[in-house]
Amino acid sequence: MxxxxxxxxxxxxxxxxxxxxxxxxxxxxxxxxxxxxxxxxxxxxxxxxxxxxxxxxxxxxxxxxxxxxxxxxxxxxxxxxxxxxxxxxxxxxxxxxxxxxxxxxxxxxxxxxxxxxxxxxxxxxxxxxxxxxxxxxxxxxxxxxxxxxxxxxxxxxxxxxxxxxxxxxxxxxxxxxxxxxxxxxxxxxxxxxxxxxxxxxxxxxxxxxxxxxxxxxPLITKADGGKFGKTEQGNIWLDARYTSPYHFYQFWLNCSDEDTERYIKIFSLFSREEIESMIAEHRQAPHTRLLQKALAKDITVRVHGEEEYNTAIEASEILFGKGTTETLKKLPENVLLAVFEGVPMFEVSKAEIETGINIIDFLGEKTSITQSKSEARRMLKEGSISINKEKVSEDLVVSSDHLINNHHILVQRGKKNYFLVQAR
RNA sequence: GGGGGGAUUCCAGAGCGGUCAAAUGGGGCAGACUGUAAAUCUGUUGGCUAAGCCUUCGGAGGUUCGAAUCCUCCUCCCCCCA
Missing domain, CATH: 3.40.50.620 (HUPs)
Structure with a gap:
């Protein structure tokens, strides 16, 4: 050809x-x-x-x-x-x-x-x-x-x-x-x-x-009319300093079915036969997202290497899989940091955590996880805040019990927004 | 040069003296559902020491017990007639 x-x-x-x-x-x-x-x-x-x-x-x-x-x-x-x-x-x-x-x-x-x-x-x-x-x-x-x-x-x-x-x-x-x-x-x-x-x-x-x-x-488009290659966080970069391999992997994994059928032809080197059979297979069982996974793997490995790809997978599993507070707490610090590389980090003094911080102050004041305390209250009411993968309510006091490995707290706002708080 | 209309919270766009932190739609955020999706449904969408208070309706003054709403001036937009 x-x-x-x-x-x-x-x-x-x-x-x-x-x-x-x-x-x-x-x-x-x-x-x-x-x-x-x-x-x-x-x-x-x-x-x-x-x-x-x-x-x-x-x-x-x-x-x-x-x-x-x-x-x-x-x-x-x-x-x-x-x-x-x-x-x-x-x-x-x-x-x-x-x-x-x-x-x-x-x-x-x-x-x-x-x-x-x-x-x-x-x-x-x-x-x-x-x-x-x-x-x-x-x-x-x-x-x-x-x-x-x-x-x-x-x-x-x-x-x-x-x-x-x-x-x-x-x-x-x-x-x-x-x-x-x-x-x-x-x-x-x-x-x-x-x-x-x-x-x-x-x-x-x-x-x-x-x-x-x-x-x-042709200009690469998204089926929903959005701009290709942009997320709320901005461009998807090839440099790991700007877009972590995890986010890079996630970007491709989250593409819609329709888009992925086009993208895999453009961004991967799979042969025509391979792609056609993958598309056919994917249509049989779209929920397995075979196509997205294949594309995300191909391109993440090419850009960041096999090792980074594996870490991205691991991270994805912890974040979206059956990860619980227990598995999280068992995670060695270096793995935890690698998994959450690129997620926004905040530092809070360890002494304050040991004393105990009201969750609303913690979210809205000590960190910028929510933009204001009002927002913190609202989010808590909506049940959208999790700490170490457990939903929490307005009356929680953040204390040293929440520290993973004695210096980190994992906070989620909604399902997909992760924040790592470091005690120091 | 003359006449008219407008500027509202992220956007569009209601409100035209108190009941307005301000309708409605879009967007955003979140919840349910799900495939970490789409669609759909629901909630939410200024801040705070939160049943209360504070700062918002182009800018500066004024009238009033009280103003996004009325008056004066200013700035910027749009339309019509020359």
């Missing part, structure tokens, strides 16, 4: 420029996707692009990951972009390094002619003078052409700065640059990038007469 066919059955093609498939059949082709290095970690939204590169590489082509040191500073008008902050070179270098480390988990940067590479457009944009840019790039695309892009049109009535308007030129130039220096003939990205990408192919055509192609994948 060739690259395009592979993406097609996985539902990863939104738009493809005529001739792209032929180009890929003809020779080993270099292709790139752009990533904004706005943080020192990727989040799962980036994963789609990365999977495109992965499939590309597996099909024998050469993937480039372009980190947009330059473009990241400008802000793409097609995003819901506010004006972006300029990143310092130092931060940028740090982010690029961190991102590269994460990419290593997905792409092969070492072996073969088609080993992956990282390029940074800041390297070729930083010395480019404004006049030089106007003469070399600006000359070749008309404003009329640029204005016709959806990303620009949509902003015309609310207004967009010249800087943002120019974004597509900068991105187009990247493509041209990679085309001439690295013989890169394909740019991929999310469907919102189509306009920017075709500006690039157009620039290449006009400037060098060469051919270049475009391929975009």
């Amino acid at each position: 060739n690259f395009v066919e592979e993406l097609r059955w996985r539902g990863m093609i939104h738009d493809i420029m005529p001739g792209t498939e032929e180009q890929l059949q003809e020779e080993m082709t270099t292709a790139y996707v752009g990533i904004d290095p706005t943080a020192d970690s990727l989040h799962i939204g980036h994963l789609v692009s990365i999977m495109m590169l992965k499939h590309l590489q597996m099909a024998g082509h050469k993937p480039l990951a372009l980190v947009g040191g330059a473009t990241g500073m400008i802000g793409d008008p097609s995003g819901k972009s506010e004006e972006r902050n300029l990143l310092s070179e130092e931060v940028l270098r740090h982010n690029v390094e961190a991102i590269k480390k994460q990419l290593l988990k997905f792409l092969d940067f070492e072996h073969g002619e088609n080993k992956a590479e990282i390029v940074n457009n800041y390297d070729w944009m930083k010395e480019f003078s404004f006049l030089g840019f106007l003469r070399e790039v600006g000359k070749h695309l008309t404003v009329n052409y640029m204005m016709a892009k959806d990303s620009v049109k949509k902003r015309l009535d609310t207004g967009l700065s010249f800087t943002e308007f120019s974004y597509q030129l900068v991105q187009a130039y990247d493509y041209l640059h990679l085309n001439t220096t690295k013989n890169c003939k394909l740019q991929m990205g999310g469907s919102d990038q189509w306009g920017n990408i075709t500006s690039g192919t157009e620039l290449i055509r006009r400037k060098t007469g060469g051919e270049a192609f475009a391929l975009t994948c």
